[in-house]
Amino acid sequence: MNIIVCIKQVPDTEQLQKVKVDPQTNTLVREGVPGIINPFDENAIEEALRLKEKKGGKVTVLSMGPSQAAESLRKALAMGVDEAVLLSDRLFAGSDTLATSYTLAMAIKRIEPFDLILLGKQAIDGDTAQVGPGLAEWLNLPQITYARKIEVNEDKIRVERALEDVFEVVESPLPVVVTVTKDINEPRYPSLRGLIRAKAEQISIWTAEDLPLDKRRIGLEGSPTQVVKVFIPKPPRKGDILSGEISQVVDKLILEIEKRSIIQ
Amino acid sequence: MDFSLSDDQKMILELVEEVSQAEFALRADEISKKGEFPGENIKKLAELDLFGVTIPKEYGGLGMDYLTWTLISEKISKACATTGLIFGANLLCTYPLLVFGTEDQKRKFLPPLARGKALGAFALTEPEAGSDAGNVQTIAKKEEDHYTLNGSKIFITNGEVAHTYIVITTMDRSLGPRGLTAFILEKGTSGFSFGQHFEKMGLSALPNVELIFHDCRVPKENLLSKEKRGFRVAMQTFAAGRIGVGIGALGVAEAAFEEAKKYSKQRVQFGRSISSFQAIQHTLADMATEIEGAKYLLYRAAWLLDQGKPFEKLASMGKLYASEVAMKVTTKAVQILGGYGYTKDYPVERYMREAKLFEIIEGTSEIQRGVIANKILKE
């Protein structure tokens, strides 16, 4: 099975003291902030590796981002993927989800053939969950979102989708684009061997010149949505510390919740 | 003297730290309370290739240095002393194989150990032979094409879960240390069984088991080194093992220190956090200083081992010092946590119970002092 996993490097929110915003493009400045693989994309990589272990084949991981994103691709290599491709070009900067899914789609056309494309359901910085379906549309492929279980039999894929209150079991012929949830698996740690091997491996870097692109569809120019302002939301007002003897504090707490009509 | 870590070491240690804190630390309390062997942790160590760190590549390992192994072991032990000791005891099996094994023996026994498919153990201690290693009673009788073992071992770490055992026997009790002979034994060998599981003060999830040999048939290919050369095998294995045990003690000390430091900042008495009181500050300062001292003794011992230089003296010093530091630091940690420290709601009482073992195993502190004195008086 040839599987392509699209991943994104996102800021490690644990390290994020202050968010930096580029005043010109109103997009997030990613340089200098330690990055991690988007957690849901780690699940996608893991799922791809498991499918490869069962069915044989190859796993290619693809990411669009600044040069720093190569770190995440290296971690994916350490986990065991076969090949890594970074799409990096100043021209890609400022892409919204339409431009991003377009760029990824054009890169995937260069990576063909493939049986399956996996992505995490959303990135924890953008939180849009739009690139997966957008990518499927550009490639004219079926899409299956919110997968919590994947089974591949011959050339068909069976997926359990996690909806709000029910799980939907669907089936589709390959190839198809699938976005995965966290429940689908537990991503593996890279092994020491993997880490060492990945350090020496080559990551292909493709620029806008390397792809069959319509330059007007990429980057800021290819993005219908524009961010006009980014601001830090007012933190919820810090409240009170209730102190005193436990029994009294409990009474006070119950009183407060009653006052706010949360309980009768 | 360059004390910095290489990029590779940093990369590896970052991963070990992540796994140790995310997995081993979370389970440490529970496995201790239940006395449950941490199978999940061992599986993770194997998946990460950690069992193969010091084993050469041609035998399925990563061919790295003992210093890196020591740093890895420190992080594991800090998260979970039990897992650290199981990991460390494995070295007591792989090390003698590497130093004394024939090419055939290495090819046969090292690869599964490197992959974590088999765990290793080292068996010398007997009811009548603790510090007095030469008083081993388990007898090995030479036959046509094999040896027959009769006797028993006690307190063996990794007993029963391990597959590969280095067993120290004697071929002639009257010769004392000079009669000792080492063998490689595999679980499942006829006549090799397991007996008592010892209930301990702490580290209840660590397997410490009685081994029983009753007309146990050991193939002659499994003789390690030469007949009656087992004392040397034991002593050299202990020398390396001391670094492992020392670093395990250091890990426990570090965990206890972190806990005490954190608590002292939170705990308010007399209107201020107790970390603002000089008594507590001085205690914390002592703890931190002793930990740093133990650290570099052990790191240097490992470095000397890697350089092929004599390392036994420093290994003994490191083990002696680190284990005594661990006992002191954990006891002080309980003291700092006061009444709460004495309860099972906090881990420090467990650390204190765990620390005690490190002053005993792998050569008691008394033995270590003897070894050190011996070395320094010869210099």
Next chain:
Amino acid sequence: MRKIKIIVEKCNGCEKCLSSCLFSAIKMENKIPRILDNCNLCGACIDACPFEAIVLEKEEIRVDLSSYRGVWIFAEQRERQVMPVTYELLGVGRALANDLGEELSGVLLGSHMKGKAEELLNYDLEKIYLIDDPLFESYRTHLYTQAIVDLVNHKRPEVILMGATSLGRDLAPRVATRLQTGLTADCTGLEIDKKERNLIQTRPALGGNIMARIISPYHRPQMATVRPKVMKRARPGHSKKAEIIEIKPKISQNNEAVKIISLIREEKEAVDLQGAEIIVSGGRGLGKPENFSLIRKLADLLGGAVGASRAVVDADWIQPYHQVGQTGKTVQPKLYIACGISGAIQHQVGMRTSEVIVAINKDPEAPIFNIATYGIVEDLHKFLPVLIEKLEKRRKS
């Protein structure tokens, strides 16, 4: 049209641009350079200016957007029931339509939905586009996308809103990509810039650490998915009579590649976390998995749901669907009680918009206290039993 532009504030008046221009297309007026009509956009002046005060303005493809009129909301139905988010969309949709001076229409796809369409007539809107066909019984990406895209191309709405539900977030990006238009996800705020007729979309990003304001100035329709339970629901009982326009979809064959095989309803003792009004959550401070019984007890007494931090889910103390946080669920209950949860940012982003936050933790420096309405620095093992006991007594009396 592309243009050379002078940034007046940066201009120093040095006139280097004048000497660089081979076409004499720059003239100084009041100490500021003016670009003349014979400029051929060669850009020599841009390179010559030491103050970066000259730029080439990008080409703005101005499609005739004026032909796009009207606000549409996607009326989500599942198993022939109209979903609650639909009424929230009707509420905000009405406000937007009023500001634009345009009509509000609902788009309803399904089978046997005529009755529900008629119920929607009781709400304040002008039209309901209804596709009622067995093929549309259940949501299928391809079918719904094609039907909506056809309708959009025909009727040209200015704004389309959908709920940011699993359905909406599957459908909207497919539609937006096919229409090559802008889509903003999970909006918590929507308003109209009346001058430009732009929809101003406000949404959280970076797990809620920042808020972004977004517009799609040059593309129509402007699409947005709207976070459920944020907007106020529209109220029925409207006298105005809207009309139902039934559309016959052009898709006659079910060429949807993805087929639904079955539905699995799992025994979830926790009700939909995101719908709960009260949530009691447990974290590492519980000490061991058995202590979740305290959390469950308290949740039961309050009629609430059980939540959890990531740490305890990772440690297998409780199932993953209880997880609240960045890689779990985002919740907005009236009351969120965090027990033994330190409140790292990844957890906070999942619950900080709760109306009332109560935090119980023995560590006074736990970050959760920075966002708690009521903070209680106590050992939860001591505090919770007393709270439970008093609530039980209260219930009996």
